[in-house]
Amino acid sequence: MQFGVDAAKDGDNLEVSFEFAQLSSFSENSSSQDSKPIINTVSTPSISTAINLMNAYVGKQLNLSHCKVVIFSEEIAKKGILPEVAELMNNTQVRPTVNVIVSLGDAKDYIENSVSSLEQVLTKYYDIFPTTSEYTGYTSNILLGPLYEDLISKDHGAVTILGKKSKSAKQQESTSGESSSSAGGMDSSDSSGNSSNSQESGSNEASDSSTTDKTSIEDLLPNESIIEGDRGTENIGLCVFKDDIYVGNLSAMETLCYSLIKNEVDNFLISIDNPSNPTKKIDLSVDSRSLSKIDIDLSKENPVINIQLHLGAKVLTEHEDFDYNNAETLSTLNNSLRDYISSQMKSYLYKTSKEYKCDINGFHKFIKKSFLTMSDFKNYNWEQKYQNAEFNIKINSNVISSLLIQNSH
Amino acid sequence: MENPKIGNLEAIAFFVIISINGILLSSSQFLVQQCSSSSLINALFVTIAVIAITFVFCLLLKNFVGNSLLDVSEFLGGKILKFIVGIVFIIYFICRVSFFLRKMSACLQILYYPMTNMIFIASLFCIAAGIIVSLKNNSIFKSAIVLLPILLATIVLVFIGNSKNFHFENIYPILGNGINATFFSGFSNVFAFCGLAYLFFLPSKLRNPEKLTKISIISVILSGIFLLFAVADILFIFGDVLNISELFPIYASVRRIEFGTFFQRLDAIFLLLCTLCFICTLSFNTYLITDILKNITNTSDSKPFIIPCLLIILGFALSIKQNSMLKFLENTFSKILFLILAIMVIFIILVSANIKKKMTGGKS
Numbered sequence: 001m002q003f004g005v006d007a008a009k010d011g012d013n014l015e016v017s018f019e020f021a022q023l024s025s026f027s028e029n030s031s032s033q034d035s036k037p038i039i040n041t042v043s044t045p046s047i048s049t050a051i052n053l054m055n056a057y058v059g060k061q062l063n064l065s066h067c068k069v070v071i072f073s074e075e076i077a078k079k080g081i082l083p084e085v086a087e088l089m090n091n092t093q094v095r096p097t098v099n100v101i102v103s104l105g106d107a108k109d110y111i112e113n114s115v116s117s118l119e120q121v122l123t124k125y126y127d128i129f130p131t132t133s134e135y136t137g138y139t140s141n142i143l144l145g146p147l148y149e150d151l152i153s154k155d156h157g158a159v160t161i162l163g164k165k166s167k168s169a170k171q172q173e174s175t176s177g178e179s180s181s182s183a184g185g186m187d188s189s190d191s192s193g194n195s196s197n198s199q200e201s202g203s204n205e206a207s208d209s210s211t212t213d214k215t216s217i218e219d220l221l222p223n224e225s226i227i228e229g230d231r232g233t234e235n236i237g238l239c240v241f242k243d244d245i246y247v248g249n250l251s252a253m254e255t256l257c258y259s260l261i262k263n264e265v266d267n268f269l270i271s272i273d274n275p276s277n278p279t280k281k282i283d284l285s286v287d288s289r290s291l292s293k294i295d296i297d298l299s300k301e302n303p304v305i306n307i308q309l310h311l312g313a314k315v316l317t318e319h320e321d322f323d324y325n326n327a328e329t330l331s332t333l334n335n336s337l338r339d340y341i342s343s344q345m346k347s348y349l350y351k352t353s354k355e356y357k358c359d360i361n362g363f364h365k366f367i368k369k370s371f372l373t374m375s376d377f378k379n380y381n382w383e384q385k386y387q388n389a390e391f392n393i394k395i396n397s398n399v400i401s402s403l404l405i406q407n408s409h
Numbered sequence: 410m411e412n413p414k415i416g417n418l419e420a421i422a423f424f425v426i427i428s429i430n431g432i433l434l435s436s437s438q439f440l441v442q443q444c445s446s447s448s449l450i451n452a453l454f455v456t457i458a459v460i461a462i463t464f465v466f467c468l469l470l471k472n473f474v475g476n477s478l479l480d481v482s483e484f485l486g487g488k489i490l491k492f493i494v495g496i497v498f499i500i501y502f503i504c505r506v507s508f509f510l511r512k513m514s515a516c517l518q519i520l521y522y523p524m525t526n527m528i529f530i531a532s533l534f535c536i537a538a539g540i541i542v543s544l545k546n547n548s549i550f551k552s553a554i555v556l557l558p559i560l561l562a563t564i565v566l567v568f569i570g571n572s573k574n575f576h577f578e579n580i581y582p583i584l585g586n587g588i589n590a591t592f593f594s595g596f597s598n599v600f601a602f603c604g605l606a607y608l609f610f611l612p613s614k615l616r617n618p619e620k621l622t623k624i625s626i627i628s629v630i631l632s633g634i635f636l637l638f639a640v641a642d643i644l645f646i647f648g649d650v651l652n653i654s655e656l657f658p659i660y661a662s663v664r665r666i667e668f669g670t671f672f673q674r675l676d677a678i679f680l681l682l683c684t685l686c687f688i689c690t691l692s693f694n695t696y697l698i699t700d701i702l703k704n705i706t707n708t709s710d711s712k713p714f715i716i717p718c719l720l721i722i723l724g725f726a727l728s729i730k731q732n733s734m735l736k737f738l739e740n741t742f743s744k745i746l747f748l749i750l751a752i753m754v755i756f757i758i759l760v761s762a763n764i765k766k767k768m769t770g771g772k773s
Contacts, residue, residue: 065674092520095674096665145665146574149650368581374445374649377582 001062002126003050004071004107005084008043014076014084016050017041017108018062021122037122039111047087064093068126070100070144071107071163077239077246081160082151085244089148096145099130101163102239102246110163113232129235130161137256137265138236150362151244155382157358159258162237162249242358250348257348260309260341261361263291269316272340275332276322283316284337284399296367298380302388305363307345311397313337330399338395349391359386414616417624419550422557423611423693424628427604429560429635430690431505433683434512435739436601437639438658444595445649447585451595452640456633459602462752463629466609467622469759472766475618478609478755479704485762494758495705498606499698501750503718505603506694507725508739510534513687514726515735516656520680531726535719538691542699542715549692556685561631563682564638567659570666570675571642579648599752600744601636602629606751610697657683695719 006015020038040057044050055061070088072081081102088094103110115122130141142161150158238250238258250258259265267287274280293308315324315333322329352360364382371377415423444451473481478498483491514531522530541549584591599605608625612618643658646665663679698718699711729735 092523096661097667143665149647153650362576365576365578365581368446368578369583371582372584373582373587374585375587 001064001067001123002069002071002111003047003067004073004103004111005047005076006073006107007075007079010043013043013045014047014050015041015043015108016047016054017111018050018054019111019114019122037115039108041108047084048091064091065095066123067094067098068123070094070098071110072100072102072160073107074102074104074246076107077102077160077241080244081241081246082244085144085148085151088144094144096143096148098144099126099161100142100144100147101161101235103163103233104249105165109165110233113165114163115232133259133264135265135267137259137268138252139255140238140259140262140264142238151241155359155364155386156362157352157356157360158241158244159238159250159360160241161235162239163233163235166232166234240352240356240358240360242356247356247358253344254348254351257345258361260288260345261292261294261307263288270313270337270340272333272336275336281317282333282336284313284333285316286311286313286337286397289396289398294363294366296363296370298367298370302390303367303385304390304392305349306392306394307349308394308396309341309345311337311341311395313397313399314401315399324401330401334397334399337399338397341395341397342393345393346391349393353387353389353391357387359383363389413547415547415550415611415614416616417620418554419547420611420615420624421628421631422553423550424604424608424625425557425631425635426553426560426686426689427607427693428602428628428632430509430686431603432601432632432636432639433659433686434509434657435743436598436603437636437643439740440598440601440636440640441643441647441658443586443598444590445585446580446582446644447591447595448640448644449580449637450583450585451591451598452601452633452636454592454595455598455601456629456636458596459599459605459633460626460629462599463605463608463625464622466755466759467625469756469763470609470612470621472763473612474621475612475615477611477613478758479701480613481762482758485758485765492705494754495701497750497754498610499701501606501746502694502698503722503725504738504746505743506691507722508729508735508743509687509690510722510726511729511735512657512739513684515732516660516680517684519656528727531723534688534691535723537688538695539715539719541688541692542695543712549689549696553689553693556682556689557631560682560686561635563679564635564642564659567663567666567679568638568642570668571646571662574662574665575645576648577645579644597744597748600747602632603743603747603751604628604632606747606755607693607697609755610701691722695722 001018001020003019004017006017007013008015018040020040022037040054042050042053042057044053051062051064072084076084085100088098089096101110130139132138133140139161140159142159147158147160150156236252236255238255239246240248240250256265256268256270265288267285270284270286271281272284274282289310289312292310295306295308297304297306313334315322322333324330352358359382363386367380367382368377371380440451441448470476470481473484476484479491479495482494486493510531514527514534517530518525518527541552589595608621608628612621615621615624639659642662646662647658660676660679660683663676666675668675695715695718699714702708702714702718703711729738
């Protein structure tokens, strides 16, 4: 099971939606209709009260040790999620390995749309989707336990998985919203809920349509849906928290930069401009050769953070003007790759320091060795210093060759 | 039937399991909270300090081979001193094991039996310990030999399993909360080796009492290794954000271990091992308390003392109503008692007995 936490429309209450997997969906004979999950929603002042009420409603005690994912709505995240996260950490059944998602829009909406056509057993899908971070870098495996520690740490910013409805879900919703509004006959609460949703989806749709002609992943804004397909939701990007307040999002490319520094991504794909023809792109399969090296110079007034990455790459796309047997060609590509990753990294890092003003990569851990005692470290006031930090990126990359075909021309 | 003499391995297992129980349930958490990032240095420092202390104690006991602390006390101050020392240590052992009983029962109640009254959980522990102590034939020590390698392997596995969650930078700043917290006030963390207080009641029961030094040093080293692994595990995972938990933090760290999607929830196995370790500790304490009572009252059998002793432990454990009180008792009160009794009193008795022996030429 999983549950989502929304802000209730009335007062300070929470609206907690529980999603239960249909037991029949585990059998081989189950149809897709049978496997539709059960969703129940309750409005209460706290998560514990919601669980208690749900126990009474379903007539059995819910066991949260099988909970895989907790979803918070954007509205709750903007108010601060520490009380809710602390409440979950205080629950003996909720495990620290539960994934945490912040959904743009309502959590309930996210849950309703979160069905996977490729994975009939929903719990299995929730079990495996965060592992995509290891080979795409477009999301991260954010767990409740470490998130709680980041939220209570003064020097550390926090991140959660960014969840949003996919294009297709929004389109379906706006179509059904139009037909229902023309048909009329809905109760007041539903109509108000839908109107706000349709407004939101309308605005999102406008932004979606503006991105349809964009091709590279770094151009896509984090609050925009990227994929059109059967699945109703997508988990690409991260939500950033300063203290426990949601301050912004990281796009897919920024999340990749975050994952690279954190050594969370093993292999990823990147598209760089063709050095000889900037209108065309070259796809590279990049792998991390060793752990990122972080060295922070505190001798100056503002900290200087030096990051060194060791990457290896192989070209995936074929171009007639490239001969991958030629060392000069590979060297040109290597320089382009280095410049590209370096600029993306700098852009990401300055965004965290100047815009979000929080150290989400945990650089403060690396400066601790420069101090003798905890009080010396606390007096340094890293939280303030990080906002003026300078970043130097050194990429040691090596474009080896193409993957299988060396030269098709 | 009387218990046969205890072998070297059995004695080592006895000492280490008592220390491990204390490290698991309270002292490792206290050590990290007190020293923060320097807790590993502190753990190493107290291990070396305890090795030195144990070595000195064993040297002082060389003139009393095969004699327990009670025999030495009798030699020094007659039956009155023997009685006083016996009673004082009985009170200490009862206090110590009662705190652990309260903590272990509370942990199990919170995690698995929220609807069950703690009295039932604690009573089950006492019944188990009562049966084991009544069995004789050194069954307590034999079970300890089986359990000890499992516990040592477990802490290493916990360390390996958690390694992907480690932040090795948590070791910095190297002096943590300062030199005082690490070395001077940090010396008081020798109470992590709580088995030391029990060790000097064993010589009269050992098959090879002349090997007490070897047994003691090996036991301290094994306990020290366990302490280092436990502290490192907590420090590398939680660092300075370790918050005061109702549960012991090693358990909290085990909850994060997942070997793929198949081997999950390993914390249940870990808690089972902790429970077995605690039953062993409770049995040891009961065994020792009843044995001391038998000695100081000059009775032939210790069996009649088992039930009253367990009832006192149970009553004392259940009388602690609040967890804040338990925290104070297990971290501050226990520590002071350990420093006074296990270090100072034992040292004074041993030194005085040695002086008396030299002055009287070895005649009691």
